[in-house]
Amino acid sequence: MTQIGNEYIEHYPKWREDLPGKDLAWLAEIRAEAFERFTECGLPTRKTEAWKYTNLAPLTKDIFAPKVSAAVRNLTVVPAHAPNETAAHRIIFVNGRLEADDSAINALPKGVRLITLGEALEKEPALVANYLAASNKPEEPALFEMNTALMTEGAVLMLEPEIELETPVHLFFLTTDEAAQSAMHLRNLIVAGKGSTATIFETYLGTGKTEYWTNVVTEVVIDEDAHLRHYKLQNEGEAAYHIAMTVAKIGDRATYDSFALSLGSILSRNEIQAFLDGSGIDCRLNGVNLARGHQHMDTTTVIDHAKPGSNCNETYRGVVDNHAETVFQGKIIVRQNSQKTSAHQLNRNLLLSDEAQAKTKPELRIHADDVQCSHGATISELDEQALFYLRSRGIAEDVARSLLTEAFVVEMIDEIEIASIREAMRHSMVSWLSEMTGM
Amino acid sequence: MPSLLEIKNLHATVEGREILCGVTLSIEAGEVHAVMGPNGSGKSTLAHVLAGRPGYEVTKGKVWFRGKNLLDMAPEIRACEGVFLGLQYPVEIPGVSNMYFLKAALNALRANRDEPELDAVEFLNVAREKAELLGIGETLLQRGVNVGFSGGEKKRNEIFQMALLNPALAVLDETDSGLDIDALKIVANGINALRLPKHAVLLITHYKRLLEYVVPDKVHVLSGGRIVETGGKELAFELEKKGYATFDDKETPTIATGASTQGARTHSE
Numbered sequence: 001m002t003q004i005g006n007e008y009i010e011h012y013p014k015w016r017e018d019l020p021g022k023d024l025a026w027l028a029e030i031r032a033e034a035f036e037r038f039t040e041c042g043l044p045t046r047k048t049e050a051w052k053y054t055n056l057a058p059l060t061k062d063i064f065a066p067k068v069s070a071a072v073r074n075l076t077v078v079p080a081h082a083p084n085e086t087a088a089h090r091i092i093f094v095n096g097r098l099e100a101d102d103s104a105i106n107a108l109p110k111g112v113r114l115i116t117l118g119e120a121l122e123k124e125p126a127l128v129a130n131y132l133a134a135s136n137k138p139e140e141p142a143l144f145e146m147n148t149a150l151m152t153e154g155a156v157l158m159l160e161p162e163i164e165l166e167t168p169v170h171l172f173f174l175t176t177d178e179a180a181q182s183a184m185h186l187r188n189l190i191v192a193g194k195g196s197t198a199t200i201f202e203t204y205l206g207t208g209k210t211e212y213w214t215n216v217v218t219e220v221v222i223d224e225d226a227h228l229r230h231y232k233l234q235n236e237g238e239a240a241y242h243i244a245m246t247v248a249k250i251g252d253r254a255t256y257d258s259f260a261l262s263l264g265s266i267l268s269r270n271e272i273q274a275f276l277d278g279s280g281i282d283c284r285l286n287g288v289n290l291a292r293g294h295q296h297m298d299t300t301t302v303i304d305h306a307k308p309g310s311n312c313n314e315t316y317r318g319v320v321d322n323h324a325e326t327v328f329q330g331k332i333i334v335r336q337n338s339q340k341t342s343a344h345q346l347n348r349n350l351l352l353s354d355e356a357q358a359k360t361k362p363e364l365r366i367h368a369d370d371v372q373c374s375h376g377a378t379i380s381e382l383d384e385q386a387l388f389y390l391r392s393r394g395i396a397e398d399v400a401r402s403l404l405t406e407a408f409v410v411e412m413i414d415e416i417e418i419a420s421i422r423e424a425m426r427h428s429m430v431s432w433l434s435e436m437t438g439m
Numbered sequence: 440m441p442s443l444l445e446i447k448n449l450h451a452t453v454e455g456r457e458i459l460c461g462v463t464l465s466i467e468a469g470e471v472h473a474v475m476g477p478n479g480s481g482k483s484t485l486a487h488v489l490a491g492r493p494g495y496e497v498t499k500g501k502v503w504f505r506g507k508n509l510l511d512m513a514p515e516i517r518a519c520e521g522v523f524l525g526l527q528y529p530v531e532i533p534g535v536s537n538m539y540f541l542k543a544a545l546n547a548l549r550a551n552r553d554e555p556e557l558d559a560v561e562f563l564n565v566a567r568e569k570a571e572l573l574g575i576g577e578t579l580l581q582r583g584v585n586v587g588f589s590g591g592e593k594k595r596n597e598i599f600q601m602a603l604l605n606p607a608l609a610v611l612d613e614t615d616s617g618l619d620i621d622a623l624k625i626v627a628n629g630i631n632a633l634r635l636p637k638h639a640v641l642l643i644t645h646y647k648r649l650l651e652y653v654v655p656d657k658v659h660v661l662s663g664g665r666i667v668e669t670g671g672k673e674l675a676f677e678l679e680k681k682g683y684a685t686f687d688d689k690e691t692p693t694i695a696t697g698a699s700t701q702g703a704r705t706h707s708e
Contacts (some may be wrong), residue, residue: 407534
């Protein structure tokens with residue numbers, strides 16, 4: 001057997017002793033079952049179709065032990081990077097642990113709970129018991145199972161029915177060199193009750209140059225008529241591994257609006273499994289990947305239309321410079337009874353160097369006959385005519401290249417409805433563009 | 440004092456094919472010249488070579504602009520030095536607003552002259568004034584560069600850019616094509632506004648129509664990659680009557696053998 005990741009299986013009994021909530025029988029059972037399933041398959045290899053283009057072998061070179069000890073508070077690091085808008089609710093984790101002093105979680109309106117997973121397991125396990133690992137299993141669950149077996153911290157946001165939370169909730173994960181060679185198995189849980197409205201902004205930021213591994217699972221439950229905007233900025237450290245899976249279960253007439261900007265990590269995967277478990281759903285999955293150097297950036301989505309009459313629209317754009325590589329895998333499933341489904345997918349890639357690579361794999365499995373579905377994928381270079389046009393007006397070549405690259409992605413960012421989040425994303429994009437070398 | 444533009448025995452190839460086979464031409468400050476000629480004679484190639492378009496390879500000859508070697512300069516440097524190319528087919532650039540593009544361009548030129556950058560408000564004031572002269576509305580300024588512009592709007596946008604950047608030499612490649620009479624007059628007014636003692640315009644055109652509104656000081660006939668005749672404005676009228684056939688007949692053998700300047704009736708010098 002050529003299973004990889006056996007080191008993690010061997011160490012698990014020892015690690016288990018330090019995990020939160022180890023006195024909870026139901027949790028121990030969930031963890032044990034998940035661990036057993038992980039043991040059966042190990043970490044995914046490229047022989048698995050869903051991982052054909054992304055190689056996790058670097059995670060087995062040296063073992064990444066779970067980060068369980070309390071973070072050493074570093075006053076100079078946190079304020080410099082933490083979101084500082086007084087208007088936002090925020091929960092800040094440094095190296096996988098809550099930074100209570102910099103978080104702002106108390107001013108929430110009635111009907112909204114924002115608490116860490118660790119605290120919930122310790123003080124209010126009933127709050128999360130029905131939701132953890134209760135969502136639909138992803139198609140290739142190995143890392144999900146590993147996360148369930150090892151989850152230590154994360155944010156739990158719960159909205160009671162009909163609650164409209166106008167202020168965005170920031171989930172901020174900062175990793176420093178103190179977390180070198182360790183793994184953060186983060187678990188977020190977001191439950192939007194019937195008819196509720198909320199905006200989540202997940203940020204992953206790494207300040208160091210050392211290797212670490214963020215393995216995050218975000219479980220999202222959107223009840224009927226609820227509206228969730230879910231933004232994510234992945235700007236992990238330059239040697240980091242970021243493997244993220246969002247599993248969303250969406251009910252009748254609900255909307256899920258997801259946008260992810262990825263520009264960090266040496267190897268990353270942003271996977272979204274959207275289970276459209278109702279009719280009249282409007283699901284939007286969008287994102288921008290900016291890759292350079294030797295980065296590998298994977299976006300994988302699975303949208304499962306389980307009921308008739310729902311819509312999904314997904315657009316991902318990637319810019320790939322130097323020797324970097326991006327992957328897009330977009331699966332859309334329309335089940336036999338899911339008539340009147342509308343599903344549209346577009347993946348566009350811009351290559352800025354001869355060595356850059358973009359791999360794109362649309363996969364539509366349509367079993368119903370009365371549907372509107374489309375998909376498109378493009379891989380192109382900067383338009384030479386446009387480049388010359390700009391230069392002929394006096395704009396220097398590097399500026400012209402950066403301007404055209406910005407034009408390729410900026411309209412995606414312009415669509416972000418929340419101004420403060422749009423500006424944060426734009427800021428990250430502009431700073432990436434300013435470091436463009438290309439050529 | 441050197442000529443504003445001096446082209447000497449210019450040869451250029453595109454994708455390995457020789458298109459310009461020894462063009463010689465000079466333009467003094469204050470002049471408007473027209474280059475006319477049949478399809479495929481090398482008119483557009485001449486314009487693009489002057490602007491430095493990649494892929495247009497100069498194999499022989501010299502081009503001096505205000506006494507400097509133009510051919511050594513990158514396209515953006517040529518623009519900063521005062522060369523402007525009005526394109527026959529202006530490029531659409533979705534995602535870059537016309538205003539943003541022009542502000543970046545104007546500030547690049549200003550930086551080259553050690554002038555302070557214009558901020559958004561200062562730029563808008565300058566841009567609005569020029570835009571009004573060319574009948575360019577606010578919405579066209581805010582839209583993506585040339586995106587969704589009609590053919591006429593694209594050409595007016597080129598002249599608007601020219602007015603804003605105020606080049607010493609404007610090379611206008613068939614700016615008149617596809618314009619109705621009203622748009623043609625607007626464009627002609629824009630060009631005439633640049634008839635200043637220190638500026639010059641090189642009009643590249645098929646037809647004399649534009650030349651009725653922008654009366655040239657000199658007209659050159661380009662055929663087979665060379666200037667085969669130079670005259671005053673009356674030459675344009677003569678061409679309109681007789682067509683280019685007489686020049687084609689004369690040139691066919693010399694083009695076939697790839698010989699240089701033999702056979703031209705008169706030269707521009």
